[in-house]
Amino acid sequence: MPRPSRLHPPNRDLVALADRALPWPAAARVQLHLLRCDRCRVRAEALAGDRDAVRHQLRHLEVATDTSAAWTRLAAPAPARPRWARPALASAAVAVLALGGALWWRTHQQPQAFLSALETLPSRPDLLDAPAARGRRADAAFITRLLALTETGQAERVRDTCCSDHDGEGPDDDGLFAATLPAAGMALHVMYDDADGTRSLSSGDLVRSVARSPLSVRSGDLPSPAVPLAMTSTR
Amino acid sequence: MASLKRLFDTCYPGLVRFLYRRLGDRDLAEDIAQEAFIRLLRESPERPEGWLFVVAANLARDAHRRDSRRARHLELLKAELGAVEVPATDLQVVREETVAGVRDGLARLSERDRTLLLLYEEGLAYRDLAAAVGVKESSIAPLLARARQRLLRQLKEGPHAPPIATASA
Ligand SMILES: [Zn+2]
Numbered sequence: 383m384p385r386p387s388r389l390h391p392p393n394r395d396l397v398a399l400a401d402r403a404l405p406w407p408a409a410a411r412v413q414l415h416l417l418r419c420d421r422c423r424v425r426a427e428a429l430a431g432d433r434d435a436v437r438h439q440l441r442h443l444e445v446a447t448d449t450s451a452a453w454t455r456l457a458a459p460a461p462a463r464p465r466w467a468r469p470a471l472a473s474a475a476v477a478v479l480a481l482g483g484a485l486w487w488r489t490h491q492q493p494q495a496f497l498s499a500l501e502t503l504p505s506r507p508d509l510l511d512a513p514a515a516r517g518r519r520a521d522a523a524f525i526t527r528l529l530a531l532t533e534t535g536q537a538e539r540v541r542d543t544c545c546s547d548h549d550g551e552g553p554d555d556d557g558l559f560a561a562t563l564p565a566a567g568m569a570l571h572v573m574y575d576d577a578d579g580t581r582s583l584s585s586g587d588l589v590r591s592v593a594r595s596p597l598s599v600r601s602g603d604l605p606s607p608a609v610p611l612a613m614t615s616t617r
Numbered sequence: 618m619a620s621l622k623r624l625f626d627t628c629y630p631g632l633v634r635f636l637y638r639r640l641g642d643r644d645l646a647e648d649i650a651q652e653a654f655i656r657l658l659r660e661s662p663e664r665p666e667g668w669l670f671v672v673a674a675n676l677a678r679d680a681h682r683r684d685s686r687r688a689r690h691l692e693l694l695k696a697e698l699g700a701v702e703v704p705a706t707d708l709q710v711v712r713e714e715t716v717a718g719v720r721d722g723l724a725r726l727s728e729r730d731r732t733l734l735l736l737y738e739e740g741l742a743y744r745d746l747a748a749a750v751g752v753k754e755s756s757i758a759p760l761l762a763r764a765r766q767r768l769l770r771q772l773k774e775g776p777h778a779p780p781i782a783t784a785s786a
Contacts (some may be wrong), residue, residue, distance in 0.1 A: 393758075393759060393762060394755070394758035394759045394762075395758070397758035397759065397761060397762045398743070398757075398758040401737070401743070401758070401761070403742065403743045403757075403758070429762055432762065432765040432766055432769060433761075433765060435765075435769055436734060436738075436765045436768055436769065437738060439719050439722070439768070439769075439772060440638060440719065440734070440735070440738055442712075442715050442716050442719045443634075443637065443638045443716065443719055443720065444634065445633060445634055445637040445638075445643055445646065447629065447630045447633045447634070447647075449625070449626055449629050449630055452625075452629055452633075452647065452650070452651070453622065453625055453626075453629075455651065456625070456651055456654060456655075519648060523651055523652075523655060526655055527655050527658060530655065530658065530659050531658075533659075534659060
């Protein structure tokens with residue numbers, strides 16, 4: 383049987399060694415071999431050289447990212463449009479918020495995703511005023527996320543009423559979506575423009591405003607929470 | 618709660634860079650990166666970093682197949698390079714040619730080679746690379762080595778070199 387140093391390691395091991403992807407015993411064996419074998423050392427250096435050359439070339443394709451703006455975009459809906467800033471509508475919003483007290487809910491085990499998901503939802507207890515227009519794409523992302531929560535049982539859809547002319551500007555294209563997030567002890571209320579005409583909240587719609595309110599439970603309506611709300615209140 | 622934010626801060630720039638290199642369209646790259654995070658919320662994978670990149674790679678492949686934005690990519694690329702508000706210098710011209718050359722070289726690779734090279738640069742482990750391209754982990758080292766050699770050969774030979782493999786994109 384030949385001595386280990388005479389066994390030239392295969393290329394795949396030399397590549398993996400250069401990429402630091404070779405597990406320990408094999409890596410030590412190959413490194414030991416390279417100390418003694420010029421031929422393999424030359425091969426290993428060439429393979430590492432290819433990797434470095436590719437890295438160098440790809441660095442020509444750089445792109446600047448604004449991570450904090452992207453986070454905001456993921457986490458917040460589009461701003462309320464000016465016409466929704468009217469006092470009458472603000473009153474309507476308050477009325478909607480009051481409905482939160484009547485929302486039924488059921489308790490859930492907290493899947494790990496829930497806490498993560500919660501973090502991406504609007505945090506302000508009042509109507510959100512985003513500082514800058516975020517546009518249709520952000521709306522779609524927000525709606526998709528919210529609907530996904532309802533699909534996975536992390537949120538309970540309480541109502542999705544569409545459509546009325548809430549803003550008085552006709553036609554009847556304004557909807558109201560309400561959901562509870564039981565484990566967080568809160569309710570979300572989304573006023574939206576049924577832009578894609580599906581007559582329910584869907585990813586093609588425009589988010590007018592989002593409100594978040596604590597879940598207040600009328601005794602008798604709902605079961606007692608298994609998870610104390612204070613424990614899951616995250617903000 | 619902070620974990621998602623931390624993951625976002627850690628992974629988002631690399632995710633966008635990977636997608637931008639892959640697709641040549643920054644807006645699309647950012648959209649897909651966001652979509653990958655939205656899916657992450659639904660799935661709760663065990664190893665989220667690798668999972669995000671694998672999902673992003675799949676979304677990028679679908680996006681690339683779905684639309685033929687090549688012309689638009691070139692426009693964006695021109696706009697991006699032209700955004701510098703100084704007259705074109707020799708250095709700039711060289712840079713433009715270099716960027717175009719690397720893009721062209723990547724475009725001529727197979728989907729698998731391209732994905733492997735770009736994901737490797739974002740620090741993915743071999744096992745995540747294997748998941749991304751659907752091969753055994755033990756195949757990654759030779760595949761990576763060959764992909765590197767192919768790209769370097771493309772770059773050396775320039776745009777007139779014959780495609781090495783049938784690019785699916
Ligand atoms: Zn040897």
